[in-house]
Amino acid sequence: MSLLKTIKKPSDLRALTLEQLHELADEIRTFLIDNVARTGGHLGPNLGVVELTLGIHRVFDSPQDSIVFDTGHQSYVHKLVTGRQNFESLRQQGGLSGYPDRAESEHDVVESSHASSSLSWIDGISRANKLTHNNDRYAVALVGDGALTGGMAWEAVNNIAADKDRKAVIVVNDNGRSYAPTIGGLANQLSGLRQQLDKFRTHPAYETAMEKLKDKLKGSGPVGGFTYKSLHATKKGIKDWWAPQGLFEDLGLKYIGPIDGHNQRAVEEALQQAKQYSGPVLVHALTEKGHGYAPARADEADQFHAVGIIDPVTGLPVSKPSAQSWTSVFGEEIAQVANERDDIVAITGAMLQPVGLKKMAQEHPERVIDVGIAEQHAMTTAAGLAFGGLHPVVCVYATFLNRAFDQLLMDVALHKAGVTIVLDRAGVTGPDGASHHGMWDMALTQIVPNLHLAAPRDATRLREELREALDINDAPSVVRFSKGSVGEPIDAVDRLPDGVDVLARLGDRAAPDVLIVSVGAMSELSLDVAQRLNSQGVSVTVVDPRWVLPMPKSVISLAARHRIVVCIEDGVRAGGVGSRLRTEMRAAGVDTALNEVGLPTEFLAHGSRSEVLERVGLTAQQVARDTLAQVLGTKVPFARPLPGQDLPTGQIPKL
Numbered sequence: 324m325s326l327l328k329t330i331k332k333p334s335d336l337r338a339l340t341l342e343q344l345h346e347l348a349d350e351i352r353t354f355l356i357d358n359v360a361r362t363g364g365h366l367g368p369n370l371g372v373v374e375l376t377l378g379i380h381r382v383f384d385s386p387q388d389s390i391v392f393d394t395g396h397q398s399y400v401h402k403l404v405t406g407r408q409n410f411e412s413l414r415q416q417g418g419l420s421g422y423p424d425r426a427e428s429e430h431d432v433v434e435s436s437h438a439s440s441s442l443s444w445i446d447g448i449s450r451a452n453k454l455t456h457n458n459d460r461y462a463v464a465l466v467g468d469g470a471l472t473g474g475m476a477w478e479a480v481n482n483i484a485a486d487k488d489r490k491a492v493i494v495v496n497d498n499g500r501s502y503a504p505t506i507g508g509l510a511n512q513l514s515g516l517r518q519q520l521d522k523f524r525t526h527p528a529y530e531t532a533m534e535k536l537k538d539k540l541k542g543s544g545p546v547g548g549f550t551y552k553s554l555h556a557t558k559k560g561i562k563d564w565w566a567p568q569g570l571f572e573d574l575g576l577k578y579i580g581p582i583d584g585h586n587q588r589a590v591e592e593a594l595q596q597a598k599q600y601s602g603p604v605l606v607h608a609l610t611e612k613g614h615g616y617a618p619a620r621a622d623e624a625d626q627f628h629a630v631g632i633i634d635p636v637t638g639l640p641v642s643k644p645s646a647q648s649w650t651s652v653f654g655e656e657i658a659q660v661a662n663e664r665d666d667i668v669a670i671t672g673a674m675l676q677p678v679g680l681k682k683m684a685q686e687h688p689e690r691v692i693d694v695g696i697a698e699q700h701a702m703t704t705a706a707g708l709a710f711g712g713l714h715p716v717v718c719v720y721a722t723f724l725n726r727a728f729d730q731l732l733m734d735v736a737l738h739k740a741g742v743t744i745v746l747d748r749a750g751v752t753g754p755d756g757a758s759h760h761g762m763w764d765m766a767l768t769q770i771v772p773n774l775h776l777a778a779p780r781d782a783t784r785l786r787e788e789l790r791e792a793l794d795i796n797d798a799p800s801v802v803r804f805s806k807g808s809v810g811e812p813i814d815a816v817d818r819l820p821d822g823v824d825v826l827a828r829l830g831d832r833a834a835p836d837v838l839i840v841s842v843g844a845m846s847e848l849s850l851d852v853a854q855r856l857n858s859q860g861v862s863v864t865v866v867d868p869r870w871v872l873p874m875p876k877s878v879i880s881l882a883a884r885h886r887i888v889v890c891i892e893d894g895v896r897a898g899g900v901g902s903r904l905r906t907e908m909r910a911a912g913v914d915t916a917l918n919e920v921g922l923p924t925e926f927l928a929h930g931s932r933s934e935v936l937e938r939v940g941l942t943a944q945q946v947a948r949d950t951l952a953q954v955l956g957t958k959v960p961f962a963r964p965l966p967g968q969d970l971p972t973g974q975i976p977k978l
Contacts, residue, residue: 326350330404333380333430344587348373351400352615358410360635363754364421365396367613367627368467371584372496375465375608376400378590379494382598383461386429389448393441393466393476395422395433396629397496405430414754416930416938421755435758437726438696439473441466442493446479449491449603460490461598467496467610469673472695484575487602492594493576495605496584498612498626571605580607585614624676646808650747652782653804654679656789657716657745661687667793668708669716670694670701678718678747698723702730702742709740714793721746721761721803728767731799736771741796745789749778749803750844750893751922751936756929762922764803765842766898768872773798776872778843778892782809788869801872805844805893807932813846815867819877823868827853830862836954836962838885838915839865840878842892842900849891851943852950861954871900874907882908887962888917889950893941896921916960918953920946 326347330336339347351373359366377400379390385405392398399410402419405428412418423431433444445462452460470476483491571578577600582589590608597604612626613619618638619627632641661667661683669680669691684691694701698719705715717727724731724746735742749761768774775795779785785804792800815824826841827850837856841849846867853863864885868875882888882904890901901919908917920941927935936942952958 327354327403327408331406333385333404336377336381336404341588344377348377348587349615351403354403354408354410355399356616356635358413359399359630360633362410362413362415363629363631363633364414365399365629366616367619367622367625367629368394368397369399370616370619370627371498371610371612371614372397372465372467373400373614374585374587374590375494375496375610376404378587378594379463379465380404382591382594383463383492387459388461388463389432389445390430391433391441391444391448391462391464392423393464393470394438395436397465397467398423398431401430402428414756414929416928416934420929422758436755437723437758438470439466439476441470442476442479442483445491445493446483449483449489450486453486453489458490461492462490463492463494465494465496467498469696471495472673473697474700480571480574480576483603487575489603491603492597493603493605494594495580495607497581497607497609575603577602577604578607579604581609582607584608584610644808646810647782648807649782649785649804649809650677650679652785652809653745653747653789654682656786658682658686660790660793661690664714664793666712666714667716668692668713669718670705670708671718672696672698672701672723674718674720678720678745680718698727699730702727702744703734705742706730706734706738706740709735709742709796710738714741714743714796716743716745716793718745718747720759721749721764722752722759724761724764724767731768732771735799736774739773739797740799742799743789743792743795744799744801746801746803748806750805751927751932752806753932753935754929757926760927760935761803761806762894762927764801765871765892765894765900766902768801769898769900769903771799774872775800775870777802777870779804779869780841780843780846780867781812783812784867784869785809791870803843805932810844810847813850813867819875821875821877822870823866823875823877825864825866826850827863827865829853829857829864830860832862832864834965835862835864835884836886837861837863837950838881838888839863840888840890840900840904841865841867842871842890842894845891845893848941848943848946852889852891852947855943855947856950856954859951861951872903874904878904879907879911879913882915882917883911883913885915886965887950887953887960888915889946890917890919890921891941891946892919892921893936894921895924897924916953916962918950918960920949 326343327350352370355369407419407427414421422436423434425431425434441464445464448462579593579596582593584590593606597606633639634641669683671678671680671693673693673696675681675684675693680691701717705717708715746761746764749764752759752761768776775798777788777792779788789802792802813826815826817825826846839849839853849865853865856863866878868878890904892900896919899921901921905917923939949958953960954962
C-alpha cells in the first residue's frame with residue numbers, strides 16, 4: 324500500500340520508522356516527478372527539500388508551531404503531508420496553488436512568494452508568541468534558494484539574534500553551490516563530528532554551565548578575566564575551523580551544522596537539538612536541488628527550478644513553443660545593443676536566464692551584474708553606475724519592482740539618473756498567482772516625477788522602444804512586457820508626429836464616436852473591440868501611445884474629438900494609465916467621458932492569463948458590450964451627446 328496515501332496530517336508522520344521514512348521520501352519524489360511533469364511547476368526545489376520537510380513536520384507541531392516557507396515554491400512536500408495530494412490541477416484555475424495558500428490549509432502561514440521575507444515573519448511570530456505567553460510554540464522558517472542574499476533577511480537576523488529568549492528556528496536549505504562539495508570521506512567525518520559536538524553544545528545543561536563559568540571567571544579579577552577571554556578565543560577558533568558558523572554565532576544565533584539535508588536521521592537530530600535550545604537557532608542543511616532525479620541534476624542552468632509540461636523519464640519538454648517569447652526578443656536586442664555601446668551594463672537579481680540576460684552575459688560577462696535577490700540594492704547600484712557615466716539596465720520581474728520603489732523614487736528619479744528598468748512578466752502572468760502578477764507597476768510609476776514608461780505591443784515595438792529608452796540619460800525609463808509568446812506584429816496605419824501609433828480608423832472619420840487607447844499587449848483585444856463596435860454602426864479610432872509616460876499630447880487632442888475614450892490596460896485601474904489620462908485631459912480642458920478598463924484592485928488567484936482576464940471581465944466581448952451601452956447612454960460614463968441631442972438617445976446613432 325502507498326505510504327503517502329496514509330498520511331492525512333503531519334502527526335501521521337511520527338508513527339513511521341526510519342526505514343518507512345526513506346520509503347516515503349522515495350515515493351514523494353516519484354509522485355512529484357510524475358505529477359509536475361503533467362502540469363508544470365517548481366520541480367527542482369521540492370525534490371531538494373523532501374527530508375527537510377518531513378523532519379520539520381515530525382519534530383515540530385503544525386499548525387500550533389508556525390512553519391514559514393521562504394519563496395514558497397518549496398512547499399509541495401508540505402502540501403502532500405498536510406492532506407493535499409490531488410496535484411492533477413496544480414497551478415491551474417480552481418486547483419492547488421503553487422505556493423502556500425491560507426484558503427487551502429490551516430498549516431499555511433505566508434502566501435507571498437517574494438523571497439527573503441520569511442525571517443521577518445518568524446521574528447514577528449516568535450515575538451507575538453512571547454508577548455501572548457504562548458511559550459510552548461515555535462516559529463520555524465525554511466529559507467533557501469538564495470534568499471539569504473536579500474538584505475531583508477539580514478535585517479531580520481539582526482533582530483532575532485538580539486533576543487535570547489524566543490523559540491525561533493531558521494533552517495537554511497543550502498543547495499551546495501555556496502560551499503565546498505559535501506561528499507567524500509572527509510566530509511562524512513566532519514559531519515559526524517559536528518553532530519556530536521552540537522548535541523553537547525545545545526544541551527541546556529551545557530549553556531547553564533558555560534554561563535556560570537563565564538560569570539565566575541569574569542568576576543574573579545584580572546587573572547580570571549584574562550582566562551575567560553583566552554578560553555573564549557580558543558573555543559571560537561576551534562568552532563570556526565570546523566564549520567562556517569562564525570558569522571551567525573557572532574550575530575548571536577546558535578549554529579547547528581552543516582548537516583546532510585538528505586539524511587533523515589541527521590536532519591531530525593539537528594532539529595531536535597534546535598528545539599531543545601532555549602533561544603534562536605540556525606540549522607544549516609546541505610541539499611541538492613533536483614535530488615533523486617537525474618535530468619534535473621544534469622540541468623546546469625537551474626536544476627529544473629521551474630518546468631513546463633515534460634516527459635517524466637527524460638525531463639525533455641513535451642512540446643516546444645512555436646512562437647518567440649517576449650523575454651528572448653529582449654535578450655537578443657540587449658545583447659546586440661551591448662555590442663554597439665560600451666556604456667550598457669545590465670543588472671539582475673538572481674535571475675540572469677529568466678529575464679533574458681544569458682546571451683549578453685556570454686558575450687560581455689564583465690557588464691552583467693547579478694546582485695542576488697536584492698532589488699533595492701540593484702536599483703541604487705544602477706544610480707551609482709549612471710553617475711559613473713554608464714547606462715545601467717535593471718532587469719526584474721514586474722512584481723518585484725514593488726520591492727525597489729523607494730530606491731527608484733529617491734535614488735534614481737530624484738537624481739535624474741539615466742537608468743532603464745526592464746520589467747518582464749508584466750500584467751497578468753497566470754499560474755503563479757497573486758504575488759507574481761505584474762499588475763502594480765504602471766500605477767506605481769505614475770507618481771515618479773519625470774519617469775518615461777513604454778509598453779510595447781509586439782516584438783518590433785519592444786526592440787524599438789528599448790533603444791529609445793536607452794537614449795534617455797536624464798531620467799529613469801521603464802520598458803514593460805508580458806510573459807509568454809509574442810503575438811504577430813501589429814503594424815500601424817499611421818504614426819503621429821509625437822510617436823503615437825494609430826492602429827485603426829473604422830467608420831465615419833469626420834464624426835468619430837470612440838477612441839480606444841490600447842496599452843501594450845492589449846492591442847489585439849483593443850482591435851477586436853473596435854471591430855465589434857464598428858459592426859454595430861459605431862465609429863472607432865484605436866491608438867497605441869507606445870510611451871504612456873509622459874502622456875503624448877496627440878492622445879489628448881484625439882480625446883477631444885471623440886465622444887468617449889476607453890483606455891484598456893492590463894494593470895490595476897486605480898492610479899493606472901487610464902487614471903493618468905483622465906488627469907491630463909482635465910488639465911487640458913478636455914471633458915470627454917473616459918472609461919478605464921483594467922484590473923480590479925484585488926489579489927487575483929492563479930489560472931491561465933486568458934482565464935484570469937475573463938474572470939475580471941477583461942474580454943473583447945465584455946468591453947465592447949459596455950462601450951456600446953455607454954455610446955447609447957444606458958451605462959455610465961455616458962458618451963458625449965451627438966450634435967443637437969441634449970441627452971443620450973438610447974439608440975444606435977445614425978452616422
